[in-house]
Amino acid sequence: MIQLLVVDDHVVVRSGLIALLDGKNDIHIVGDAADGDEAIAKAQELKPDVVLMDFSMPPGKDGLTATAELKKLMPDVSILILTMHDDEEYLFRAIHAGASGYILKSAPHEELLAAIRSVAEGSAYLYPSATKRLMSEYLDKAKQENAGPYDTLSEREKEILSWIAKGYANKEIAEHLVISVKTVESHKSNLMEKLGLRTRPELVKFAMKKGLLNFE
Missing domain, CATH: 3.40.50.2300 (Response regulator)
Structure with missing residues (x-):
């Protein structure tokens, strides 16, 4: 009882x-x-x-x-x-x-x-809906904890990383994406810091590993 x-x-x-x-x-x-x-x-x-x-x-x-x-x-x-x-x-x-x-x-x-x-x-x-909510939050947290440096980049940063690794200059990237050169430079600085990279060769090597050098 x-x-x-x-x-x-x-x-x-x-x-x-x-x-x-x-x-x-x-x-x-x-x-x-x-x-x-x-x-x-x-x-x-x-x-x-x-x-x-x-x-x-x-x-x-x-x-x-x-x-x-x-x-x-x-x-x-x-x-x-x-x-x-x-x-x-x-x-x-x-x-x-x-x-x-x-x-x-x-x-x-x-x-x-x-x-x-x-x-x-x-x-x-x-x-029920609370259980689903908790599970969703737990999975999101686990995903964030297991995420590598590349996963912390925004979609725009990933896009610019690909263009930089292919050898395009900041001005060319800006024209293609229809954004300012200053914005490109800012994204480049942020993504380099997030990835812990300092030089263009390091960036190209990283991009190759991630399969970002597809020129099609």
Whole structure:
């Protein structure tokens, strides 16, 4: 039986959640609270397995502050953040505070039940679009960490690198790309610095390795 503490500053919302959840065979509502301070006190007194914590509870202590403090006092308690904010900033803040899960108030009842059961078992829970968002950010970060110097160049810098390596002068490159000579020189300086190259022979050798000397 999952011992659940419901925390929300709106009486109607709390009552609705209690009515929805307390009738389930595997969930027992041990209590409820209206703000972060009350949630911390009730949690220490009632020892719930899971705290369903509202994100925003003005003017009382907010859910994230309460989550961080409660995790220090009761490391084993699982806290599921319930919020209307579908925003990655709030999501990351919740995870950083120590929450085991993050679910939207607009989620279907079945999803809320699944989330409570998931965090009660010690697993993490994020609503589907949040999981996709986190994975995307993780993959982007991994890609950046594994990227070589060439991958840090902008498309324009890569284009100018190719022209320089083929032996074209700055003025010729500027005319072809319809940009100023000064702009070409600026891009050249930046790309040379990013690649750690100092001379034209080094640049040509690098361009050959990257297959940038196709004159077609």
